[in-house]
Amino acid sequence: MSSEQHLNQLSATVTKFRQLQSQLCDRWQTIEQFDLSDYDILVVPSLSLDSRELTKVPGSHHYEERLLFSLIRLRNPRTHLVYVTSQPLAPIIIDYYLQLLPGIPFSHARERLTLLSTYDASHVPLTQKILARPRLIERIRKALRPQKAYMICFNSTPIERELSVELDIPLWALDPDLLPLGTKNGSRQIFAETDIPHPDGSDLVWNAKDLAIAAAALWERQPHLKRMVVKLNEGFSGEGNAVLELDPIRSIAPTQRVEAIANQFPQMRFQAQSENWTNFASRIRDLGAIVEAFIEGEEKRSPSVQGRIAPTGEVEILSTHDQILGGADCQVYEGCNFPADPSYRLQLQELGMRIGKTLAARGVLERFGVDFVAVKQPDGSWDLQAIEINLRKGGTTHPLMTLRFMTNGTFNLSDGLFYSKQGRQKYYIATDTLQKEQYKGLLPHDLMDIIAYHRLHFDSSTETGTVFHLISCLSEFGKLGLTSIGNSPQEAKAIYDRVVQVLDCET
Structure with a gap:
């Protein structure tokens, strides 16, 4: 295929994709009614992210299971759901989720669930595996009603767009052409446009030399800086970050700072345990990078706000969280507490709404999340600095949706709390990374035995x-x-601690 033919084909795909997405707007009434409508839902939980960055996350090929909370949508007796994975899921895991459905017979829910697999354990994104299998695409197509179906995914990229067009169903997700808005550099541009406080930093650079020049310029503007954060533009969960300490080169003359910073890069603290400067530098050439001022503070937290943008452009704030971070400098996402501290949760909602409206004006659709750093001030107030926009289903998505589907409750914008149908306030602590060497070897059946015996369900x-x-x-x-x-x-904390205690004792 010539380059001209390729461009024509891409243009046709983009045009068709946008026509399909317009169907969402035509069908849209309210978010709640949309969730409870008579639809066939195709779930493609593909982690369509940079494969080399994904290798930094242990067990990343199992993260296709994070969207299994979507099975709780089967509590609507009119919903049919098709869930595709790279490798077949253990039946006991599917049974576990279906048994959570309140008021729905297990057999009724199971009949409305179609599980498909590519039987391919390679590191290629799941969506790409599906596109390479025409017969599987045909099976998916036959399982859906074209005028009553839509597709959801972990993150939207050109290959999800291609699959949407191939199946002739709309994708309830971001147009991939808007992906740059969710990068580190794109986030900074949105913050500046929306007048949201954020750390001083650089534009996007593509090599170590320009990164050193940008870092030296930042130091010149902020002479009292102790540290800087170097971020790969398309890194995620903090795994693509590194911290540059300035004290070892503070005595260097300003005219020599670029060279001194360049020499200091190999000594940076990389937040991913397996990372090193040689690999990190190669990723800068592939993904680009920025440098930002490291926000200092004696009492510092990492809250976030989550929202959703309807096809009509309506922005809804869904939740706030205080994130649990790990890694060398507490920049790697490990979990979250819901909701965020009352001292700043309403301010988070207000800032999130402003950012959401800016994103909506650009055409962004569905999920967005914004991460902040909160530093306590001498007067007891909190200074909030925005650091990143996520335009995908992140680590805070599935806990919130689990709570919502399990309780059929609602988020109250006036106080930032979640209430069950019975009016009870609900709280949770969630993690993706409860990981211990002694847990290795536990099979899904073993976990179910432990859950049942100790009543952890x-x-x-x-x-x-x-x-x-x-x-x-x-x-x-x-x-x-x-x-x-x-x-x-x-x-919530006591329930979480008991699970850890039980697992520790059992192993």
């Missing part, structure tokens, strides 16, 4: 307990995800 009568995910990750990596839901922050 979610109790629909009290609407408290734990919902587990990443169950397939346990045996090989000793890694598990969970969402512990309580009627107070203390109860």
Whole structure:
């Protein structure tokens, strides 16, 4: 195919894709009615991210299971759901999720669920595997009603767009042409446009020399800086970050700073344990990078706000969280507490709404999340600095949706709390990274035995307990995800701690 033919084909795909997305607007009434309507839902939980960055996340090939919370949509007796994975899922895992459905017979839900697999364990994104299998595409097509179907995914890229067009169904997700808005550089541009406080930093650079020049310019503007953060433009979960300490080169004359910074790059603290400067520098050439001022503070937190943009352009704030971070400098996402601290949660919602409206004006659709750094001030207030926009289903998506589907409750914008149908305030602590060496070798059946014997499951009568995910990750990596839901922050923490205590004792 010539380059001209390729461009013509791409143009036709983009045009068709936008026509399909316009169907969402035609069908849209309200978010709640849309979720409860008579639709066939295709779930493609492909992590269509940079493969070399994904290798930094242990067990990343099992993260296709993070969207299994979508099975709870089968509580709507009119919903049919098709879930595609790279490798077949263990039946006991599917049974676990279907047993969570309140008021729906297990057999009825199972008949409305179609599970398909590519039987391909390679590191190629799942969506790409599907596109390479025409017969599988045909099976998916036959399982859907074209005028009553839509597709959801973990993140939207050109290959998800291509699959949407191939199946002739709309994708309830971002137009891939808008992906740059969710990069580190794109986030900074949106913050500046929306007048949102954010750290001083650089534009996008593509090599180590320009990165050193940008870092020296930042230091010149901020002479009291102690540290800087270097971020790969398309890194995620903090794994693509590195911290540059300035104290070792503080005595260097300003005219020699570029060279001194360049020499200091190999000594940076990389947040991914397996990272080194040689590899990091090659990723700068592939993905680009920025440098930002490191925000200091004696008492510092990492809150976030999540929202959703309807096809009509309506912006809805869904939640706030205080993130649990790890890594050398507490920049790697490990989990979250819902909701964020009352001292700043309403301010987070207001800032999130402003950012959401700016994104909506650009045509962004569906999920967005914004991460902040909060530093406590001498007067007791909190200074919020925005650091990143995520335009995908992140680590805070599935815990919130699990809570929502399990309780049929609602988020109250006036106080930033979530209330069950019975009016109870609900709280949770969630993680993707409960990981210990001693957990390795536990099979899904072993976990179910432990859950049943110690009564760790979610109790629909009290609407408290734990919902587990990443169950397939346990045996090989000793890694598990969970969402512990309580009627107070203390109860949610106690439920979470008991799960860890039980797993530790059992192993």
